[in-house]
Amino acid sequence: MKDILKENTALSEKTAVALGIFDGMHIGHRSVIDKVCSFRSEGLKTAVFTFNSEEILTKHNKPFRYIYKNQQKLDILEKSDIDYICCPEFDSVRNMGTAEFAERILKEKLNASKVVCGKRFRFGKNAAGDYKELYELGLEYGFEVIAVPPVLDGDISVSSSAIRSLLSDGRIEKANRLLGRNYEIYGEVVYGNQLGRTIGLPTANIGFSERQLIPHYGVYASETVIDGKKYLSVTDIGTKPTVEKDIKPLSETHIIGYSGDIYGKKITVILNRMLRNEMKFSSVEELKNAVNNDIRTVINCRGDQWSPA
Incomplete structure (x- = not known):
């Protein structure tokens, strides 16, 4: 082309x-x-x-x-x-x-x-x-x-406006159906506060561009593509209210079973299903327990079951 x-x-x-x-x-x-x-x-x-x-x-x-x-x-x-x-x-x-x-x-x-x-x-x-x-x-x-x-x-009537509304409401599975494939976040992995590494849950952060539609703040069952290989993952979209204040919304993904260094690398995160709304927890330990529960949910219901309906 x-x-x-x-x-x-x-x-x-x-x-x-x-x-x-x-x-x-x-x-x-x-x-x-x-x-x-x-x-x-x-x-x-x-x-x-x-x-x-x-x-x-x-x-x-x-x-x-x-x-x-x-x-x-x-x-x-x-x-x-x-x-x-x-x-x-x-x-x-x-x-x-x-x-x-x-x-x-x-x-x-x-x-x-x-x-x-x-x-x-x-x-x-x-x-x-x-x-x-x-x-x-x-x-x-x-x-x-x-x-x-x-x-x-x-x-x-299938339109970008209808899909924006569905994404904003967290209705990711219906949005995926109208898209004809599952919604993707693509971009370069940037540095965050690296708290995840200290609690055994490292994450890959990708920012949204100015004026880009940001999906509903929440935690999603996802898949992440790195160098052509796909991994199960859990993605939080939002502002990380438990550990941050006044930051721009971003996607933060824990890639299950992956331990490599991907800072500066461009990856694709595919959202399959919304698991829950983003929450502010009373402690980092409570946050860690919630994420581990999200990981178990994703592992028990593998991503290939979440193609567009």
């Missing part, structure tokens, strides 16, 4: 292009990607136009809280067998009018023959354009616009 904007080039091959922020890469987003990939049968290359999720401040006039860090999103796209990606800096295109975007990006840069989006897709300066305007611009600039209908889970 190539980022053609970074290479400062235009495509000579005709393409089918998916449009969207894709901050969660959930099953609704995947339906857009799958539709684009279906046009390979017509000899088209596949492309995605998206934005750096971390640079977007608002969406639909509300503060924007993205689900995944931008690199996570790009890594998932990398596995989707897409030929080309456009992920420009948001400021470089935010003031483009709708016609300018259609002509400069879709026609000239991406050489689009088919353009696929969701029915709620907005584009152009101040998100002034909608699917209907994009359709009309397609007639003018020579590409067909296809709107993919919403994916339904029962009576719920």
Whole structure:
């Protein structure tokens, strides 16, 4: 997969292009990607136009809280067998009018023959354009616009907004179902207060990025991937109220059966099920007993039983 904007080039091959922020890469987003990939049968290359999720401040006039860090999103796209990606800096295109975007990006840069989006897709300066305007611009600039209908889970329309709400409420198993895979936290392991080591429960800490959606504060049955190997683990998301004051929320994971040094290493933590809310205990010993109980729970119900329902 190539980022053609970074290479400062235009495509000579005709393409089918998916449009969207894709901050969660959930099953609704995947339906857009799958539709684009279906046009390979017509000899088209596949492309995605998206934005750096971390640079977007608002969406639909509300503060924007993205689900995944931008690199996570790009890594998932990398596995989707897409030929080309456009992920420009948001400021470089935010003031483009709708016609300018259609002509400069879709026609000239991406050489689009088919353009696929969701029915709620907005584009152009101040998100002034909608699917209907994009359709009309397609007639003018020579590409067909296809709107993919919403994916339904029962009576719920699958969307990043719905998944954010589920994550915020601690309904991780349903969020995982709408995501189409279990929610992941990806990042570099940073130093904490290292209290866990003194009580025999070392942890790997990963911070959340600014404006990233933070799941409900609680303890989760999880799995942690280190150098391609998966370990059972227990993850606390929150502010560690028993031992800390006034810290930013983070994920703190005890990796069962692992004893290596992973400070500075990038790892992935997969949340499978919520075990309990984050609590402030009266002592470190009480905290230790609770975590050991969480570990026993995870071991007794292995992570492979917690795939999306």
